[in-house]
Amino acid sequence: MPISLGDLASRFGCELIGDPDALVSDVASLQNAGPKSLSFLSGSAYLTELPKTKAAAVILRKQDAASCPVNAFLSEQPYAMYARMAAIVCPEPVLPPGIHASAIIASSAIVAPSAHIAANVVISDRVRVGENTAIGAGSVIGPDCELGRDCHLVANVTLVKRVKIANHCVIHPGVVIGADGFGNAMTPEGWVKVPQLGGVIIGNDVEIGANTTIDCGAIGDTVIDDGVRLDNLVMIAHNVKVGAHTALAGMTGIAGSTTIGKRCMFAGQGGAVGHITICDDVIVAAKSFISKDITEPGTYAASFPAENAKSWAKQVARFRRLGSLIDRVKKLEK
Amino acid sequence: MPISLGDLASRFGCELIGDPDALVSDVASLQNAGPKSLSFLSGSAYLTELPKTKAAAVILRKQDAASCPVNAFLSEQPYAMYARMAAIVCPEPVLPPGIHASAIIASSAIVAPSAHIAANVVISDRVRVGENTAIGAGSVIGPDCELGRDCHLVANVTLVKRVKIANHCVIHPGVVIGADGFGNAMTPEGWVKVPQLGGVIIGNDVEIGANTTIDCGAIGDTVIDDGVRLDNLVMIAHNVKVGAHTALAGMTGIAGSTTIGKRCMFAGQGGAVGHITICDDVIVAAKSFISKDITEPGTYAASFPAENAKSWAKQVARFRRLGSLIDRVKKLEK
Amino acid sequence: MPISLGDLASRFGCELIGDPDALVSDVASLQNAGPKSLSFLSGSAYLTELPKTKAAAVILRKQDAASCPVNAFLSEQPYAMYARMAAIVCPEPVLPPGIHASAIIASSAIVAPSAHIAANVVISDRVRVGENTAIGAGSVIGPDCELGRDCHLVANVTLVKRVKIANHCVIHPGVVIGADGFGNAMTPEGWVKVPQLGGVIIGNDVEIGANTTIDCGAIGDTVIDDGVRLDNLVMIAHNVKVGAHTALAGMTGIAGSTTIGKRCMFAGQGGAVGHITICDDVIVAAKSFISKDITEPGTYAASFPAENAKSWAKQVARFRRLGSLIDRVKKLEK
Secondary structure (H helix, E strand, C coil), rough: CCHHHHHHHHCCCCCECCCCCCCCCCCCCCCHHHCCEEEEEECCHHCCCCHHCCCCEECCCCCHHHHHCCEECCCHHHHHHHHHHHHHHHHCCCCCEEECCCEEEEECECCCCCCCCCCCCECCCCCEEECCCEECCCCCCCCEEEEECEEEECCCCCCCCCCCEEEEEEEECEEEECCCCCCCCEEEEEEEECCCCCCCCCCCCCCCCCEEEEECCCCCCCCEHHHHHHHCEEEEECCCCCCCCCCEECEECCCCEEEEEEEEEECCEEEEECCCCEECCEEEEECCCEECCCCCCCECCCCCCCEEEEHHHHHHHHHHHHHHHHHHHHHHCC | EEEEHHHHHHHHCCEEEECCEECEECCCCCCCCCCCCEEECCCCCCCHHHHHHHCCCCCCCHHHHHHCCCEEECCCCCHHHHHHHHHHHCCCCCCEEHHHHHHEEEECCCCCCCEEEECCEEEECCCCCCCCECCCCCCCCCCEEEEECCEECCCEEEEEECEEEEECEEEEEEECEEECCEEEEECCCCCEECCCCEEECCCCCEHHHHHHHHEEECCCEECCCCCCECCCCCCCCCCEEECCCCCCCCCCCCCCEECCCCCCEECCCCCEECEEEEEEEEEEEECCEECCCCCCEEEEEECCEEEHHHHHHHHHHHHHHHHHHHHHHHHHHH | CCHHHHHHHHHCCCCCEEECCEEEEEEECCCCCCEEEEEEECCCCCCCHHCCCCCCEEEECHHHHCCCEEEEEEEEHHHHHHHHHHHHHHHCCCCCCCEEEEEEEECCCCEEECCCCCCCCCECCCCCCCCCCCCHHHHHEEEEEEECCEEEEEEEECCCCCEECCCCCCEHHHHHHEEECCCEEEEEEEECCCCCCCCCECCCCCCCCCCCCCCCCCCCCEECCCEEECCCCCCEECEEEEEECCCCCCCEEEEECECCCCCCECEEECCCCCCCEEECCEECCCCCEEECCCCCCCCECCCCCEEEEEHHHHHHHHHHHHHHHHHHHHHHHH
């Protein structure tokens, strides 16, 4: 829906250089922007595109404004400002209140009148669904789950049991929350399953990517704090605690009973072993895993970037001869 | 449901020191236990909590009994004993026999009268479902699948085709069993799909974690033996054999036609390449992968725990200069 | 269905040595083949099985024909020829045209009369489904998706929004295409979600494995080109481009905005960081990840195969002392 630059400027308290009556109706990259597009420049990587852009307006830092050939929004955080304005220019479709005729809802469940329950949703005993929350098609909500207001379970989401989700959360398809953790006691006759009796508690403004799994606690709960972002195919084991505003990129796995601090970031395919504590403000590099408590904020890494396979094979061979190399140096020292 | 310590003691043949008439109705950690809680002490990590616990009873080893301020169950395997007692104190809800009105069941399928078929389940041609087996909401059971007795498919499980599951298995949401394996023949015109014509055979007492996938065999079957435990987001490729009582932790991947022995354990994000054989009693460390046959039981590893990223970068640089270091040592030796 | 060797030979223009009237009705390995089985020998690994096989016919290279005790098809690509013949000998079951009574289809959707829409499928607004395309039970097709002809969504597939799939594609259960990418702008108050406004474009003859996820673009589309093969539990982030005939094995993850060339292959648990370009004909070894642009075709690696954990621990300790070893060599050189 077309909105004027002046409206956007006043809504977000953002300085506008240019025509407040100009309209935007979509968003685009600097290169692909048309005369109704809102665009942004957040780093220097695309600076050369700026003078050529045909956007209606560009969100950028003050120091880049001189090179901007079109209307400019000035912001110290152009990417965040873009995120907020884009949500207005290209709003999510509104899902109407009501329960689809095919949805199956336990009589003990309480669903807010403003909630949207889509086709083939199954809602079990004692579930509560808050105001304006939307549950997408094919989702299964098991017993004793609670969903706050303004949440969106996109489709085919499974909340198994005892999952409490606060407000403004987005849960993408294929996510499974509250399945049994991997609790097994070894005996001479084989594994004995350890009952998984806890739940999962998820804070406000959490987003959970497609096909991610979060297990219920064994005793006590698994906890995902406010503002956490989990990407796709992430695994959160039983009794893990993820601190507020922490972001875990795709395919990261956190083993059981580990506690992660606030504002941490794991790059893709990262991991952490179980039963450790990672402090606030820790960054973990791609494909790296944390094996013990981390008490100092900072960046941690343990992965090798790929190189030519033949030269890598030589490197591995040299690595394997390190012991004999050390011996040779010892001999030389004598 | 409250149960007396005496009942638990006699049911499991477990020695009780204390009041046989005392009741437990929940389970808890030593620290959080209340006067009706059953708790346990399995290692030394929580020994300092023992004297302060308010539990009704604690399951522990004989040597720890002296420090126990409350009733004590003596067991050489306190964690396994806890697992068994917890299943009695906090039993799974019973799912009533019957087929939900919304379930869609092929006329050639045979469903035992005691089976529980939940809402929106789809059961295809020639499927058999055994006594007391429960199939949770949204699950799809493809043609020619067989489920034994006392199995539980929690919800949104997909058995694609030709999947045979024995008795007492638990399959968590999002699991896909029997999808086509990754069989592709390269030609100058691109990949040609190789038909995947086998099935999947799963033994007794197997548990499979959320969003795990097990592919059907290309020719012949993929086999998961009795007592195997697969965590979440595990991948089992076509024609893999997993031996009895082996446990694969989260995000482990086993490539095609590999055979894993009995009682093996893979830690998280582990892996094995295809077409190899791993003997019984092999343990694989976190994020490590097996590249060739393993014939000796034992522990195998190949991962670096993360360290400070700057010091790691220096290590990687030193690693890359290993060749020149070896040359320098050679020169010194001359 | 039984088919004569002569029929197969003429259908595929394949030279037959032996009886054209002999029939095959199944496929099997050389070892397990019976008198109606079609088998193949593609490498030298199973050459010793050839003289003992009881197959009706074996597809093999000319140079192996002398050792073949039964009818022989001669092909320079025996595995690809097997793939094509097996699809005739053991055809996929035909899914009849029509829409199951339980399917829920938006009035603005257009479904071809020859399409097969299974039980509990949900099809949203403005969706188009092409001729002979089959959508399996429990699948959810979100708004503005388009499916070409002869596609097969096996079951429980989720296309979220704006997903365009061309012809002859196979999508396995649990796949999620078009979910929001992991777009978050950091602010002092926490993460702000960046609206994900693009779509996903998938070419012809693409196969996508179980529980794989492909996110929609942030601005612009995520693109999977013709003939691409994605295995299970693969993650394709927003705005990735995967070139034609590229194959990504299980658990591979490609981070946002990365472009992969044609005919690339990633082994299992591989990866690539975001915002890089990988040229055509690149092979990436198991568990390895690409951290920067690749401009030369070839094989790239960066993983260590697992070894005995004690010897590995010693290697890691030696690796950690590399700095002091370098210092010692420096001292010796002085």
